[in-house]
Every structure is written in C-alpha cells, then in structure tokens.
Amino acid sequence: MISSSIRVLIVVSFNNNTCAGIQWVNTALQCRIRQSGHSVRCADDGLKAKQALQEERFDLLVLDLGLPLLDGMQVLTWLRTHNRFLPVLLLTARINIEDRVAGLQAGADDYLIKPFDIHELMARIDALLRRSTVHASMPPLSTLVVDGGTGLMLKLDPSTRTGWLGPTDLELTQREWALLHLLVSQLGETVDRHAIAQAWGDAGNGNEGGQSSNTTDVYIHRLRRKLEASGLLIRTIRGLGYMMRKS
CATH class of the missing domain: 3.40.50.2300 (Response regulator)
Structure with missing residues (x-):
C-alpha cells in the first residue's frame, strides 16, 4: 500500500x-x-x-x-x-x-x-x-566504503542514499544509487538484470527485458563515467549481467 x-x-x-x-x-x-x-x-x-x-x-x-x-x-x-x-x-x-x-x-x-x-x-x-x-x-544499513586503489575512497551512505568519491558528491539519482549499491555490495560477483530489476522495484512487472535492457545499459554507462577516477571497473558479462571489480 x-x-x-x-x-x-x-x-x-x-x-x-x-x-x-x-x-x-x-x-x-x-x-x-x-x-x-x-x-x-x-x-x-x-x-x-x-x-x-x-x-x-x-x-x-x-x-x-x-x-x-x-x-x-x-x-x-x-x-x-x-x-x-x-x-x-x-x-x-x-x-x-x-x-x-x-x-x-x-x-x-x-x-x-x-x-x-x-x-x-x-x-x-x-x-x-x-x-x-x-x-x-528501509531500516538503516551500514555505510559501504571501497578503496579502488587510486587513493579516492568510494563511500555509499544508505541513510541519505548518497555516494561520495573522495570529497566529491557523485550526485546520484535514485536508480544510480540503487544500482551502484548493488554492484558494490556484490563486488567481484556477477549481478544479473533480474537482481537489478529487484533493486529498482521493477521485478514482477515484466520490465527486466526489452526496453528496460536499454535503460540498464544507460545507467551502467553513467556510473562508469562517474567512477572513472575510482579505480573501480564495471564489466559487462555478456549474457549474464555486470560485475564490479578493482582495476
């Protein structure tokens, strides 16, 4: 409700x-x-x-x-x-x-x-x-902090749904934050499109494929640009999904 x-x-x-x-x-x-x-x-x-x-x-x-x-x-x-x-x-x-x-x-x-x-x-x-x-x-979650090896720490704060790379606010939208939080929380593991749909609240509405696939690709591209200086890479695992790893 x-x-x-x-x-x-x-x-x-x-x-x-x-x-x-x-x-x-x-x-x-x-x-x-x-x-x-x-x-x-x-x-x-x-x-x-x-x-x-x-x-x-x-x-x-x-x-x-x-x-x-x-x-x-x-x-x-x-x-x-x-x-x-x-x-x-x-x-x-x-x-x-x-x-x-x-x-x-x-x-x-x-x-x-x-x-x-x-x-x-x-x-x-x-x-x-x-x-x-x-x-x-949602109940409060622990802040996630990741060091990609460049000296700039990536920090995700669930209480405010904000993300920081060093001193810089990444200015994440709701979907960007949810996707980035999912990738970071499963660092080194493949995240499939269904998991992304669940993180976005789209699961069960038939939005995991088709037009939504293009939407996911757009948000992955946006996150890659925002994380360029972080040392963190988002790899496309063809046919499976995406994986975040350290460079």
Missing part, C-alpha cells in the same frame, strides 16, 4: 491533436490516485510545472517532453539541479533511442513512448511510487 501522503504532478501538453486523449489520461490517473486517498496536480506547460515544483512537495513527476513555453527536457534539467531524488517518468513521442537516452542521462527514472496504454502508464507509476516508498521505509 502506497503512503497516504503521496502527491503526483502530471505535466502534459494540451494541444489540438492530443487534448482529448491527454484529458482522458489525466482523468483516469486522478481517479486511480484519489481512490487510494492520494492527490494529483496537473500542469500543461513547462513554466507551470516549475511553479508547481517550487510551491509543493511531490512524490512523483509524470513529465511530457513536448511542452510549450519550456520543454520537458529543460524542466528536467532544472529539476535535477534542485532535487536529485524526485522520481520522474517521461512521456515522449520521440522514438529515437538517442532522445530516450538523453532523457535518462538528464535524470529521468523511466520513460514511456506515446501513444501508450493507460494500464502500462499506471503500472510504471505504481512501480516508481512503490520503489520510493520501500526506500523510505
């Missing part, structure tokens, strides 16, 4: 081509959330999205990339300079993998290509909310 304090911000564009469809999505989503005792706020352009995010605390942002005034990517980039942890689900009509990768690299947690099925949208929202709720309720 999702916490009763959940608030979701839905930001979608009401243009002439999609108005009826988007209104239906908004109505269906609001009904679903309100049936659970939660609340939804809607915005239809990027400036209103920024205003809403500055005025209220939200537990999830559903963000359309094709927004007027300020596009979704600009909103996402601005958000991640102020809040690294708010889960973000992107809605996009852009089918190129480069566009989807750019959204994930900018800090999105998941994406859904338009047109989409409302049931899939609900399932992805539930997964992101469940993941956030589970993370918030």
Whole structure:
C-alpha cells in the first residue's frame, strides 16, 4: 500500500491533436490516485510545472517532453539541479533511442513512448511510487566504503542514499544509487538484470527485458563515467549481467 501522503504532478501538453486523449489520461490517473486517498496536480506547460515544483512537495513527476513555453527536457534539467531524488517518468513521442537516452542521462527514472496504454502508464507509476516508498521505509544499513586503489575512497551512505568519491558528491539519482549499491555490495560477483530489476522495484512487472535492457545499459554507462577516477571497473558479462571489480 502506497503512503497516504503521496502527491503526483502530471505535466502534459494540451494541444489540438492530443487534448482529448491527454484529458482522458489525466482523468483516469486522478481517479486511480484519489481512490487510494492520494492527490494529483496537473500542469500543461513547462513554466507551470516549475511553479508547481517550487510551491509543493511531490512524490512523483509524470513529465511530457513536448511542452510549450519550456520543454520537458529543460524542466528536467532544472529539476535535477534542485532535487536529485524526485522520481520522474517521461512521456515522449520521440522514438529515437538517442532522445530516450538523453532523457535518462538528464535524470529521468523511466520513460514511456506515446501513444501508450493507460494500464502500462499506471503500472510504471505504481512501480516508481512503490520503489520510493520501500526506500523510505528501509531500516538503516551500514555505510559501504571501497578503496579502488587510486587513493579516492568510494563511500555509499544508505541513510541519505548518497555516494561520495573522495570529497566529491557523485550526485546520484535514485536508480544510480540503487544500482551502484548493488554492484558494490556484490563486488567481484556477477549481478544479473533480474537482481537489478529487484533493486529498482521493477521485478514482477515484466520490465527486466526489452526496453528496460536499454535503460540498464544507460545507467551502467553513467556510473562508469562517474567512477572513472575510482579505480573501480564495471564489466559487462555478456549474457549474464555486470560485475564490479578493482582495476
């Protein structure tokens, strides 16, 4: 059961081509959330999205990339300079993998290509909310410290879900932190995609393969870049998963 304090911000564009469809999505989503005792706020352009995010605390942002005034990517980039942890689900009509990768690299947690099925949208929202709720309720864990041999210690603090390489904050998103914590806690062992899906709260929702495989690859690439000076390597074990080891 999702916490009763959940608030979701839905930001979608009401243009002439999609108005009826988007209104239906908004109505269906609001009904679903309100049936659970939660609340939804809607915005239809990027400036209103920024205003809403500055005025209220939200537990999830559903963000359309094709927004007027300020596009979704600009909103996402601005958000991640102020809040690294708010889960973000992107809605996009852009089918190129480069566009989807750019959204994930900018800090999105998941994406859904338009047109989409409302049931899939609900399932992805539930997964992101469940993941956030589970993370918030987890008991404290021990801080992990790893020396990769370069003199810069990698430290992961579960109480704040932050990661540091020496004195530098790695500025990890929720998925980055969960993936890095999983790899570090199983240093020298192969971590398969199902284990990653479990760490992300996606297990059981059919998200371990297909589109999610591309998502995993993006996050592995991002972690590799952030750990370049650490002496820690993330190897791809073809057909099996990934392994972190010291260089």
